[in-house]
Amino acid sequence: MTPVELAAWTWKMPRRGRGFWFSLAIDVLWPIVVLFVRLRVRGRQHVPGNGGVILAFNHLSNSDTVAAVVFALMSGRVPRVLAKASLWRMPVIGRVMRSGGHIPVERGTVKASEALKPAAEALLNGECVTVFPEGTFTDDPEGWPMKGKSGVARMALESQVPVIPVAEWGTQDLLPRGHDPAEAVAAQEGRGGRRRAGRPVRPVRPRTDRRGAGRGHRTGDGRHHDHVVGHTCRAIG
Numbered sequence: 001m002t003p004v005e006l007a008a009w010t011w012k013m014p015r016r017g018r019g020f021w022f023s024l025a026i027d028v029l030w031p032i033v034v035l036f037v038r039l040r041v042r043g044r045q046h047v048p049g050n051g052g053v054i055l056a057f058n059h060l061s062n063s064d065t066v067a068a069v070v071f072a073l074m075s076g077r078v079p080r081v082l083a084k085a086s087l088w089r090m091p092v093i094g095r096v097m098r099s100g101g102h103i104p105v106e107r108g109t110v111k112a113s114e115a116l117k118p119a120a121e122a123l124l125n126g127e128c129v130t131v132f133p134e135g136t137f138t139d140d141p142e143g144w145p146m147k148g149k150s151g152v153a154r155m156a157l158e159s160q161v162p163v164i165p166v167a168e169w170g171t172q173d174l175l176p177r178g179h180d181p182a183e184a185v186a187a188q189e190g191r192g193g194r195r196r197a198g199r200p201v202r203p204v205r206p207r208t209d210r211r212g213a214g215r216g217h218r219t220g221d222g223r224h225h226d227h228v229v230g231h232t233c234r235a236i237g
């Protein structure tokens with residue numbers, strides 16, 4: 001990105017509702033990231049400009065989190081990221097997480113599903129909830145995504161919002177697991193990987209039976225629910 005493009009993007013970027021510390025982190029990191037790292041983005045047209053939406057990314061490396069925030073901002077949305085709760089207990093990052101309205105997940109505990117409530121509230125407020133459905137970095141040696149957890153489908157169903165799957169690739173070379181960030185920045189040589197959004201996955205498919213012709217149709221029966229959860233998980237997981 002050239003400095004002129006950087007200025008134009010910075011001008012267009014959404015600012016409302018970022019909170020002080022999340023805003024500061026963005027203002028400090030954004031120019032560095034987009035000037036020095038080649039973060040390619042495609043498919044931004046699939047992200048609705050307003051209204052509740054879930055962005056679902058695969059997860060390869062710590063640098064995905066910055067890439068995901070950049071992707072959301074470049075798509076005109078301020079992301080509310082579901083992230084491991086331990087980040088809220090860290091000195092500087094904790095403030096960023098709180099001020100940005102991000103959503104803590106107590107992974108591997110019975111409290112994990114408590115994240116669904118603030119996520120539903122954010123979606124009801126028309127916000128952009130961002131999630132890594134695998135819940136951690138993939139353990140596949142070739143980097144293929146693992147099967148997603150069910151949370152993303154549950155959020156989509158509960159709030160009836162579309163899920164935008166975003167494929168992430170290349171950040172595993174930018175900041176490999178377990179490497180020192182400084183070392184990675186020194187070695188990055190303009191690499192930044194690419195991320196590409198796909199078409200929205202909607203939680204309920206339109207039914208074309210006589211009564212509900214062509215309209216989205218919700219039923220209370222469990223089989224239908226399981227079918228939709230399965231469909232949504234397969235599509236994004």
Ligand SMILES: CCCCCCCCCCCCCCCC(=O)OC[C@@H](O)COP(=O)(O)O
Binds near residue numbers: 030062065070
């Ligand atoms: C220009 C952009 C500037 C953005 C700066 C601020 C970024 C704030 C958002 C941070 C979002 C963090 C999301 C973390 C997702 C997450 O929690 O994934 C778990 C992985 O860690 C793996 O952890 P582990 O399983 O413990 O190895």
